[in-house]
Amino acid sequence: MNEMNPQLHGAALCISVGFVLYVFFMVRRNSLQVRDSLIWFFIGAGFIALSLFPMILRYIADLMGIGLGISALFLVSSITALVILFQHSISISKAKEANRKLTQEIALLRAEFEKETGRGKNESSGH
Amino acid sequence: MRDFKVIVIIPAYNESLCIEETIRSLRKIDADLLVVNDGSTDNTGWIARRCGVPVIELTTNLGVGGAMQTGYRYALSNGYDIAIQFDADGQHNADYVPALVNRLVESEADLVIGSRFIRNDLEGFKSTHMRRLGSRFLVGLIYLFTGRKITDPTSGFRAASRRGIRLFSEIYPQDYPEPESLVILHNHNLLSCEVPVEMFERRGGESKIRFSDSILYMIKVTTSVFLEMFRGKNRVRL
Numbered sequence: 001m002n003e004m005n006p007q008l009h010g011a012a013l014c015i016s017v018g019f020v021l022y023v024f025f026m027v028r029r030n031s032l033q034v035r036d037s038l039i040w041f042f043i044g045a046g047f048i049a050l051s052l053f054p055m056i057l058r059y060i061a062d063l064m065g066i067g068l069g070i071s072a073l074f075l076v077s078s079i080t081a082l083v084i085l086f087q088h089s090i091s092i093s094k095a096k097e098a099n100r101k102l103t104q105e106i107a108l109l110r111a112e113f114e115k116e117t118g119r120g121k122n123e124s125s126g127h
Numbered sequence: 128m129r130d131f132k133v134i135v136i137i138p139a140y141n142e143s144l145c146i147e148e149t150i151r152s153l154r155k156i157d158a159d160l161l162v163v164n165d166g167s168t169d170n171t172g173w174i175a176r177r178c179g180v181p182v183i184e185l186t187t188n189l190g191v192g193g194a195m196q197t198g199y200r201y202a203l204s205n206g207y208d209i210a211i212q213f214d215a216d217g218q219h220n221a222d223y224v225p226a227l228v229n230r231l232v233e234s235e236a237d238l239v240i241g242s243r244f245i246r247n248d249l250e251g252f253k254s255t256h257m258r259r260l261g262s263r264f265l266v267g268l269i270y271l272f273t274g275r276k277i278t279d280p281t282s283g284f285r286a287a288s289r290r291g292i293r294l295f296s297e298i299y300p301q302d303y304p305e306p307e308s309l310v311i312l313h314n315h316n317l318l319s320c321e322v323p324v325e326m327f328e329r330r331g332g333e334s335k336i337r338f339s340d341s342i343l344y345m346i347k348v349t350t351s352v353f354l355e356m357f358r359g360k361n362r363v364r365l
Contacts, residue, residue, distance in 0.1 A: 100193050103186055111184075
């Protein structure tokens with residue numbers, strides 16, 4: 001069952017390398033911060049390793065005592081996905097908290113500023 | 128009432144239909160007013176300014192918790208002794224503000240809640256059957272955790288003392304804050320008590336909690352009250 005056909009082999013490798021390059025470009029464009037990119041580089045490296053040496057999967061499955069290599073892959077990848085998801089939840093909560101503090105601080109400063117200068121926000125506008 | 132600096136904080140999100148009426152009803156009260164415009168997409172803020180009330184503009188919608196906390200922070204830095212939370216949607220009756228203030232001044236409590244359910248002889252809007260059932264569940268929950276019977280834990284008509292203001296400036300729950308804030312208060316050894324009030328059925332705007340969301344609301348509130356119990360006591364030095 002471990003004999004992948006060569007086309008599939010090649011395709012898996014191309015996609016994996018493409019993925020790593022994509023992550024790389026996202027970091028270069030500042031769309032992804034370096035610290036957030038590390039996990040994806042690791043995952044990309046894992047993809048590449050698996051497409052070059054599919055027998056790794058067999059080895060891991062044996063280690064885990066799982067009959068099918070593909071089952072081991074599903075298990076490992078879904079656990080990894082859950083961990084990443086959870087970390088994202090934490091990041092979002094932190095970002096929300098930071099956003100709350102910022103919003104409150106700006107609003108309070110603006111109120112103080114308006115009081116000092118006697119200028120109100122869009123006094124003449126309104127619809 | 129004049130010996131104390133009192134502020135009425137009105138958190139408002141898209142309340143252009145009622146805000147003016149609400150402000151007008153509060154004119155007779157001997158207190159400063161403050162509208163916290165919670166990132167409204169209508170002209171709520173503009174209307175409030177036109178009425179001559181100071182407005183704090185939040186750039187994004189934080190929800191009633193975040194908006195109210197902004198009000199508490201304003202009250203703290205401007206040296207107010209008593210901060211009253213008052214809904215913009217016309218549910219609350221300004222005539223009861225002095226009752227809240229008087230009780231706060233006379234009692235040991237650091238938070239006085241205006242309760243719809245404490246006296247049944249009072250008329251006024253009591254809320255729907257389902258809501259009352261949910262409310263009763265919350266009463267039990269709060270009693271279980273704090274040992275205090277608060278008959279109207281979801282009431283957003285409340286007055287906080289200087290210590291209450293200081294606490295809520297530091298910690299205030301973000302979504303559906305009223306029940307959870309009672310546990311926060313308890314965790315910091317502050318007391319709350321209630322005075323009977325009458326409320327109106329809301330006139331404009333939309334209820335913050337739709338019927339279909341009420342089950343989800345109960346689950347969320349229960350969880351947050353539960354978790355608050357395990358966050359530990361005295362996180363803020365008062």
